[in-house]
Amino acid sequence: MHSELRLLVVAPQELECRLLTLLAALGESHVSSDWRSASPGDWDAVFCGPLSAEQNAWLLQGAASHLQLISVVAEQSATPDLDAASDLVLKDHCYYLDVLEVLYQVRARLSVPKELLSDMALSEEVVGVSPAISELRRLTRQVADKAVTVLITGPSGAGKELVARSLHKQSRRRDAPFVPINCGAIPRELLESELFGHERGAFTGAISSRAGRFELAEGGTLFLDEIGDMPLDMQVKILRVIQERQFQRVGSDKTRLADVRIVAATHRDLEAMIAAGEFREDLYYRLNVFPLRVPPLAERAEDVPHLVRVLCQQLRAEGLGELRLAGSAMASLCAHHWSGNIRELANLLERLVIMYPDKVVGLGDLPENYRYGEEHWRESTPIPNALGRDATEQHEFRVSLPAEGFDMKAQMSTLERAWIEQALAIHDGVVSKAAQHLGLRRTTLIEKIRKLAIQI
Template sequence: MSTILIISEQSTRAHNLKTILSFLGEQCTLVPFSQAISSLKSQVSFNAVIIDVESPELTDDVVSKFPAQPFVVIGNEHNDTDFRANVVGQLTDPVTYPMLTQMLHRCQEYVRKRPASQGHASHTKLFRSLVGKSDEIQNVRHLIEQVSVSDANVLVLGESGTGKEVIARNLHFLSNRKDGPFIPVNCGAIPAELLESELFGHEKGAFTGAINSRKGRFELAEGGTLFLDEIGDMPLQMQVKLLRVLQERLYERVGGNKPIKCDVRIVAATHRELEEMIKEGSFREDLYYRLNVFPIESPALRDRKEDIPLLLQELVSRIERENEATIRFTENAINSLVEHQWPGNVRELSNLVERLMILFPNQVVDVNDLPAKYQYTNGDNFEPDYPEELLEREALLALFGDNDEENNDQDVNYTVNTDSNPDDTAAADAITINSALPSDGMNLKEYLSELEISMINQALDQQDGVVARAAEILGMRRTTLVEKMRKYGIVRD
């Protein structure tokens, strides 16, 4: 199948082009303008189409019919010609080797970056937890696809919380080693004196407490991928031993002398600046170049803020499956979260979603519900205007508590009697409240609290301090009265 199509009526020019392209290893097809459209339709896509521009109208007609195909025009320089977007460049006679290779590279970039090829719908579904549509995350996916088919060592760089292990797991999942184990090791979490045994294993009796032989992480990862997280925290003496394994593909258990072959793909990650560490002498330069065969930069969340709505959806779905609860975000809340700088990256966002799930289960979260440091926009400051009778009922409920359990489902009627009748015992014991509001106002909450304390003390005095009987005359459960006494610090012997 031809990779380059040359459309020209100039036979000499066309054959010269074909000679140069053949030297580059490209397969070419020469056609006149009369066969141009049929040739372009016969093949899904050419790597490049070089088309003669001697007749601009005819050239434009062909180019306009195939917007996904990159074209390079050739002929005398036409500064006044308004070329279409898929014309990536222009060649002039005489065509030189550097000029031609530059145009071919432009065609290659056009094919790689055009919208139809960026989606990779059939491939994107394979990625696990690499959520987003930003250019930064798209580039990470592209690099993973490129390197996953090889066994080259990969170094994942990026700030803490950006998902470096997620990248490593996707590398393993898309590689030929996907049926093998994926073994992660945090080099910064294991004490230096135990790291060698952890990586390479040990023989029985190698040190005090080694009562049995034990496989190391290299041995456990055989045929798969070993992920060395926080490689920048690895002690220098271990860096030397790791370098030997990478060079010779052999290692020995601690206390053993039998070489063990190593068939493991190494993916390392760090948030540290390894090149600065090399200058300081805390990281070996030769190990750095062994690990840094194929670097992948894990982008910070502040550099791909357009992915935050998709990340929120993914995080909510994940927590939803675990907790059987969900939350939703208003547009203002999402816009506010996009404004945050996210020093903790995706890990910080995940923690925030989990916190909000606990605070507002099955609710809609607005800006005002977010912690103060995430509030960058004004929310909907809606203040409900409750009916007066509801406010009065709620105030009385706060004052006297609920009725007995058997009456919880019934309406509770509270009668405030302002008339004193000495002939009526019930009326004599009724609560008398001064309904006149002071001219300078009052704190209703404090007033109700003082009234509640007074009524509780009176009830306890009447019943000789017996809480159960005091609760009965106050029309509440004993446990409710005990809680109120604890709240107000009321103590009776």
Template structure:
């Protein structure tokens, strides 16, 4: 949630400093303005700590820009800064502070650009705060990841998992690559009585056929060339826990026979040994292949299939649960933020476009895209035009025109940093008023009338939103029905 944060403006250009204060006041954002020589005394006199600011706007024509950045770093090394005006010339030491550089504004920044860049600063500060809170904590286990969502298919998967998690039976997880089969296996393990014992994954397709037996069952010293010492296999390492056999469809036929014996008799032998070893392991298998067709083709044993397929779980592809994409994006962004790897947001048009994508790589592909956007647009808001071309399934111009028509607002197109006015001009004050009112209404509708959530979505303080609701005559009753 947005905290009661202020904006610190340090600029020796009096006119620009005044203009920034006017725009910030219009946005409802409290600002502390000062020159480069008196900002420290002013913040000290006003008892302003670094934690009370969301960002610093720095006038780039300050003669002592290098010294000013050094003073800001000493005051708080985590506070993001934004340059205003022409790009400053920095020495190597000052350039090292690029991690806190959120962006740059022109000499007379507009309402929209200033709102966007302060939104980035807010996300940066939130990520810094989370990083500070988690600095001394153990990284949490993200169990659910690709299992979040409200679609019927993923809800059915979660229901089946709840039914079988604490049962001592084999589970076969099927589905396309990238749908989260290993996530299901890990959830089953951590929800079972074996949670305190090892979870050992094995990708049967990534291990050469001649080494797979040794990898699973281990070997004795001298069992084959290169076996210079005895070695435990994955079954031994998973003792008391869960062995996850990923891509079981890639396992050679001769190994399928040996695996079947282990599942039936609960014993195995190391390579080079004839001494049976008992094993207490739950086996969960997964594959993207059609095992029934492989049985018909003679490339997979039918008896092993039925031994593994005691309880089948089929993972839906992402295209079959497109309604879960917004929730998945939130989950993926939360993971990035908790791991201090940045943050990003997607606007409604971008999410609509992503919902129309076929997603051949499924959730893994979506996770890759979210991480990529967090690198390209750190702490920013991604629109359709910001997505890689193959993910653009919505016409940006049509979407904008439809939205503008729906909100009964004049249409203004944006090209880069230049805004194109309609031929007959525009009432700027009325346009901004209508835009602000409609965005507030949309946020309240989306959040079910919960003011705190709507304020967080709009990146403004709750008190500011309440004031604006009163100004525009918006009430909870209107938005909650």
């Protein structure tokens, strides 16, 4: 289950505000910055920025408790600015995915003893915090070590193979092969050879003997994906293997034993297919000993941020770059229906990381059919300026020159900073949109942000 964490933020005001905003956006409800109101032991985790001596002394009271310390350090800093030991570190320019990653680690440490953390990793393929996914994980753990066939149902792209892999990794067969085969992707005349193998000369083109998937999966798990697309004549042969635990290669009369666990999956309604005479009822009951249903992504919107976290890690590992989404973009993704499920989400993130490298992706950067809610930015939206007028009325400014001398350069720098910060706030930190709003080139705005040391 997605446990509620008691989180405390102890940091300078600007950093405190940023962290409180990010935590609220991630749905964390038990968050406070009032460190004097309770002892350290009353919290699960503390986000620590630069601390005063008083704060550091208070924090050290919880050093021997379950308290998890998260050091928030400057972007250029390599070590935490904290006397107490902490190996959970955030940069002060962190985004929601960075915070989400740390919260995952905190929950893991609080809910699972250290010696069991490696076992917890066995179910990492089934990602999410929704009740449906939590129940799916529970059932998967329950059946993983049982010698029964499992039928996984759910729409295309929902992650049925990931569930099958999780089953295999948690079973006693984890050190043996996991062999998948898509029954709908192989021509029916080749499917028998793919499953059972063949001998040399068994058919035209069989120039050598070849092991089939049952032999390749010896001692492990055979995953029959899209079993509903299997021809009726092959269904009979699969049923016989399940019942007798033996098979023969095509073109051979030698019987071979099948020491494999069978996990099947389909997106089709097998009971309706049975009624239509398209699927064997006896095979259905042999496969459906323990059913698992993978819910569509549209039924578990709360899992989208967690899936984004894992998929972005995969993109980074593949060398495609770092993808960061503004809060408005994430809220929009959570509102999408996702008819293509996780596969659709993965494809979208891959497209975004290629289109927008090294920038924060806002709502307006998403493809039009993924935008939900009200856009924070419009080309015609006036930005209130530091003098209380709209940017569209700049040509009407009239300000009086002070009677005494003043530092015009400093005044202009202050005004420039105010405009840039307001534009960035309106566009969720999306530099390209803020630059267009200010009538600047993106590279020019980036240079000004660097020169003025403005935090995004």
